[in-house]
Amino acid sequence: MSLNAPADLPRAFALAWGARDAQALAELFAEDADFLSLTGGAAEGRAEIAALLAGEMSGAFARARLVTGRSKLRPLGPHAAVLIQRFVLSGIVHVDGTDAGRIGAVLAATLGVGAKGWEIVAAQFVAEG
Secondary structure: OOEOOHHHHHHHHHHHHHOOOHHHHHOOEEEEEEEEOOOOOEEEOHHHHHHHHHHHHOOOOOOOEEEEEEEEEEEOOOOEEEEEEEEEEEOOEOOOOOEOOOEEEEEEEEEEEEOOEEEEEEEEEEEOO
């Protein structure tokens, strides 16, 4: 999945998350992207990112809902941008199956223009402190 503009990322990310589609989420990333997930998992490359997200979607985030909050987009020229996107996550489950409540989370993504459009080249998806 390619993005027409960096501002399209929050909606595309939330839609793929809501569908529990780890592959669609990974397609938002460049082939050689770097990613740090909410669980602290690190992945290099789209295939590893897809595998990491698939594991998380079948575990702690199997019932999680993602609600889009504020965002800040900072263009770095015509071919690069940084996006800081806030989300609220609910429905997270502990290992024992109990509800972990809701948390604020931030996706900090550096985007660049690839052959098919805008894509994430590096991102961290972390809980707000």
